[in-house]
Amino acid sequence: MKSKNSGQREKGTKLLSVRNLHVEGFSDERWHPIVRGVDLSLKRGEVLGLIGESGAGKSTIGLAAMGYAKPGCRITQGSILFDGIDLLAMAETARRRLRGSRIAYVAQSAAASFNPAHRLLDQTVETVVAHGIASREAANRDAMKLYRRLHLPDPDTIGFRYPHQVSGGQLQRAMTAMAMACRPDLIVFDEPTTALDVTTQVEVLASIRKIVEEFNTAAIYVTHDLAVVAQMANRIMVLRHGRTVEEAETRQMLAAPAEDYTRTLWAVRKLAKPEVPAADHLLTIDNITAAYAGKVKVLQDVSIKVPRGRTVAVVGESGSGKSTLARVITGLLPPVSGSISFAGHRLPRTLKERPKDILRRIQMIYQMPDNALNPRQTVEEVISRPLEFYLGLKGAACDRRVGELMHMIEMDENFLDRLPGELSGGQKQRICIARALAANPELIICDEVTSALDQIVQEEILKLLMRLQQEFGVSYIFITHDIATVRAIADEVVVMHQGKVVEQGLKTEILTPPHAPYTELLLSSVPEMDPDWLTKLLETRERKRVGAAN
């Protein structure tokens, strides 16, 4: 405990104290350390944010705070004191009684974590009834009150629905109600909004924060999203490779991070490129309407212009049709109507009709480099195939070009013999970029290429893409749901919603007010690093709602 934070700790007495926690996970026939000696403490009513990249051990610590290790994991060392009780020393039955009654958990994927066979209400009150805290009737009535407080629609009847009958955002709030049902002293939130769209996320964050404050519940909030944790936590702990990097009160941490690693996490958010207007257009999409076989239209009357040598960011939430747009451009999904022209020529509708040279000039990079690389092909095979296929390069000429491409993506030639399974996520994405570049394309469609990567790696990939654009004048269509990415890379922005284009224009035009109503909603919902952002946003929205009502 650092003395500089003590001023903020007056909220309550000490609730949780974890000392020298070590957790190991079993894989590849042996035990590997996941958490290596972490200390943390929490007072009543306090919210601690655990933040870090993938593999930092943040979820594992969250679960360990409940005295629980996932199947295949074990707590090897350390002590966990909850309200003076040693969780690791007590009997399993006693620990079980504690879980659900005094410590509760909210999982990342509510859709998978609710049992599909039971009604929401029955699952919400299960612990209350099982631990004999209240009668079923009283518990049901209380659950409905909780649903109302969490702003669930139809709070008196929604409990009688089954999990598959309600939306993801509602499920996440129902899960919070389930955790609250016993009025626990501590709730562990494990990335509760990661799977949600930003506009939904705002509502869930607001509900969670309100109810945690109302009941003065202590919470551990696990997330990889700095802006989110800034809204939720009183105190933030930064983790890396299972160790604590630093820990501080939220405002202080945001204002003046002490460690280099923390600063690199912060810096990523500030990447921004000045836009450059385009001289002419490479790709013109005219009134495209598209639908999957026998289903409703996914794209309606979409028209977009892609400038040569520039980046168009296509922004939208899930269901906006942005990925379908990529499938139409590449010819995987022939449009129902409308046309696309590429470099002055009309593009054939289907993939089969397109000549090889057209295919070469439009390349694609995917969201998940794991899925986009054949796990049985070496890096060399992956990169050299387009060279051989499109350009007819063989032997020494091909080897030389592969070497150049590796140089361009800033990777060592030693990697050429590796299989994708032996590379990190960022390295894999670089190989995908090299594969696209090998074709000497004029247009690269980037479908959420950074969203599966950790923040720091995202920044490196974005910088690489920008540098390659400057060097080779290639155009990007950058499909993303992340506004920070748009700021970082776009010249022009297209906002999509439910299969339609809402707005299109230069980045500054779109990102500065006045906005179209949907763009306004989308932009205002993106969490900012300001700890007061959520409070201000809710106030603004409330004012508008009242204003509209009057």
Add this chain to the structure above:
Amino acid sequence: MTSTEHVVAVSRQRRTRASRVKTALKKAPFSAWFGIVVILGYVFVALLAPWIAPYGETQVFTEAFAPWSQEFIVGTDQLGRDVLTRLIYGARNTIGIAFATTLLSFAVGVTLGLLAAMYRGWLDQILSRAVDVLMSIPSLIFALMLLSIFGSSVTSLILIIALLDSTRVFRLARAVGLNVAVMEYVEAAQLRGEGPRWILTKEILPNVLPPLIAEFGLRFCFVFLTIAALSFLGVGIQPPTADWGSMVRENATLITYGDITPLLPAGAIALLTVSVNFVVDWFLHATSGLRDEK
């Protein structure tokens, strides 16, 4: 300079792969080792049958059901043929026919299954529905019916069992093929403009190989047991060809006198299938382990 680095890197890679196999073998449990040794033994006997066997396959001696002795180590059968000789030739015949059948069944099933997974659409629909219907009749029953029509020759036996078994191979190949065919690297190859041959052999096949190899072992066991059962029932491999299934039936009466001779061919069948199953079990475990490792 670059090329030497390259060579060094390649050899390092090769060594890691070889060593990976070696460590996997080293970690293999006793059951897997047992299986491997037994299978090698069977293959050895099957290949060298004419040189190992003490007598000719159909050579008849005067005494039927002779007891175990120096001359006939495990006695003679109902016609006075040496049982040990018949067991050795049986390895060659029974395993050979089962292996040929499994190969044929795989050639048909894997090809059609992967094509169905790749093209989907009407081809997949037709093949899948046809397989549904074929699989709605238990395969031994179907085989019995077809054999009653076409008669029990080795050719019709192989063709009928291979056809019936290929339906199961088809299902598996299609399922694993579909899992791979929806991967983005396959889509990337399509976008590149690659033809179906490249996509099938370079993108899909290498990734479905481990489950298919495991399945080959299991299907072999199944085919082997089916043929043995048919032969035991007297409608499979026909006399005078030496075959384990028929040998059990021919000598079955000895059991009632407490003589274990008929259990020998039955045990030979059991030992081989047990061994294959042990190896497959370990192989599945080892390959899934490699995948987890990433």
Add this chain to the structure above:
Amino acid sequence: MNPVVRTVLQRLGLGLITLFIVTIIIFSAIAMLPGDFAKAMLGQSATPETVAAFQREIGIDRPPVERYFAWVGQIVQGDFGSSFASRTGYRRTVAEIIAPRLYNTMFLAVMTALIAVPLALGLGILAALYRNSWFDRVVNTVTLTTISFPEFFVAYMLAYLIISRDTFIGTEFAQSLPEWLAASINWVLNLVPKFPTLANISDQTPFWEHVWRAALPSITLTLVIVAHMMRMTRTAIINMLASPYIDMARLKGMSPMTIVLRHALPNAWAPIVTVIAFNLAYLIVGVVVVEVVFVYPGIGQLMVDAVKSRDVPVVQACALIFAATYILLNLTADIISIATNPRLLHPR
């Protein structure tokens, strides 16, 4: 319409279509008979007249479509035609040959299922709950071994065991052992009930006598299918226990019993029922071999004899009964899976 009802009706319709196609395939068996089949059946002494009469009897002179519908029409009324073996002397219908044997086979199958299904489910669930324990490992190795055994191997092993009760002490092997060891082995062997190794059953056999005589075939079949069913149950339960909602239940502090009964089981019906149906279908096949080994007068043995004598109408009838049972079992499994699926029971 309620989606459950709709899906069930769809599955029933699909089942009927499958059955229809199966009848066409089985019917084609006659149409596919080689041209010289009549001669082969009747032997070298057959005159052209008898051959023609035989062909008329099996109906080769009429168009196939007409014959098919006539055949199906008869089957619906329970008439499977007459056996080829009946042409000399009096006419024996397939139905009268099959009826008593079908009863015997059903008897054996039901008896086996009653033992095997609870045993396999119990063992499978235990192995899943205590996975990677010594219990799981032993059960895993034992079942992997028995799965690999041909049915007749298991059958003869059991038969040999029972015969050894009486013969063991007289064998050279027993005499070569120390006396106390031979005696104790003999004592253990004599603990095995003296099940009949040949199942002589007639329609006069009383019920419990029937059970007693069918014991050995039933135990053989049980050993064979329990291994399969248990392994599949174990896998199904383990997959189920890996779901996030089971983790959630653990984190809610539910007891292991509550987790299995309240959280896993309601979602486990579909996989478990599928496993049961798959293995009961496997039982059908096992029945054929086991009936032959123990000379149990059931439909499987009948079918094998008919295949050997190429008595096609009997083969067809048996194949149809087996196929229809198989289709029915799978259909039942499907319907139970559909009827326990919360997504279908409670549509949006």
